[in-house]
Amino acid sequence: MTGKIYIVGIGPGSSEFLTKKAIDTVKNSDYTVGSTRAIELFDDVKNKIAFNVKELLDKLEEGVELAIKGNTVSILSTGDPGFSGVLNTVLRISSEKGFDKQNIEVIPGISSLQLAAARTQIQWDNANVMTFHGRENIEDILPVINNGKTTIALPSRKVKDMAQFLLDNGVEEDREVVVCERLSYPDERIVESTLKEIAESEFTYMCIMVIY
Known part of the structure; x- marks a missing residue:
């Protein structure tokens, strides 16, 4: 008997942004694998396999x-x-273990990037969209930062570190920046400031940077 894997997008963090498809898929699954925070978004879960960051690959x-x-x-x-999700990792593990890709279905979710674009009222199909999660090549942002388009970025380091990196590489200190922090959570915060001021400020790791 062949099983089925659903890779389910859960949105930016609040249960308000779960899709009905995601809720129904988890409800009808034999097992649900995810971080504790992710699993807690769902009311009807049969068998939970929760993990922290260090346990990700094993789980x-x-x-x-x-x-x-x-x-x-x-x-x-x-x-x-x-x-910036687990799609490629799950596909790689499945391939290594001989699990047929035809038995894997991706359930899309709402990215925090999409929510940041909505909060800042950006038509994001014409923006530079970049993620640096799990990547160290932060310099990839330099060729596009001055191409006339808004840049929406998921930093890999602290927001202040990315801001300082841009300053160190010639981006003007009065460049307009919006930091969207903990989007969809009760303590969501939208900070509009300059690149210089952002480089001197503290934020949590759950942020999106919008650079105009």
């Missing part, structure tokens, strides 16, 4: 192995699985 492998045994498994991914 994803466990999820794939359960599917190989014939189970239906939902793997939760913050935002949208295809944008």
Whole structure:
């Protein structure tokens, strides 16, 4: 018997941004794999496999192995699985273990990037969209930062570090920046300021930078 894997986008963090498809998929799954914070968004979960960051790969492998045994498994991914999500990792593990890609379905979710664009009223199909989660090549932002388009970025480091990097590489200190912090949560914060002031400010790791 062949199982099924659903890679489920859970949105930016609030249950308000869960899609009905995501809710129904998790409800009908034999197992649900995800961070504790992600799993807690759902009211109806049969068997929970929660993990912290250090356990991520081991738990994803466990999820794939359960599917190989014939189970239906939902793997939760913050935002949208295809944008700084677990899509590629799950596909790689599945391939290594011989699980047929045809038995994997991606349930898209609302990315925090989309919510940042909505909060700042940006038509984001004409923006530079960049993620640096899990990447160290922050210099990739330099060729596009002055191309006349708004840049929406997920920093890999602290927001202040990215702001300082841009200042160190010649971006003007009065450049307009909006930091969208903890989007969709009760303590959501939208800060409009200059690049220089952002480089001198503290934010949590859950941020989007919008650079005009």
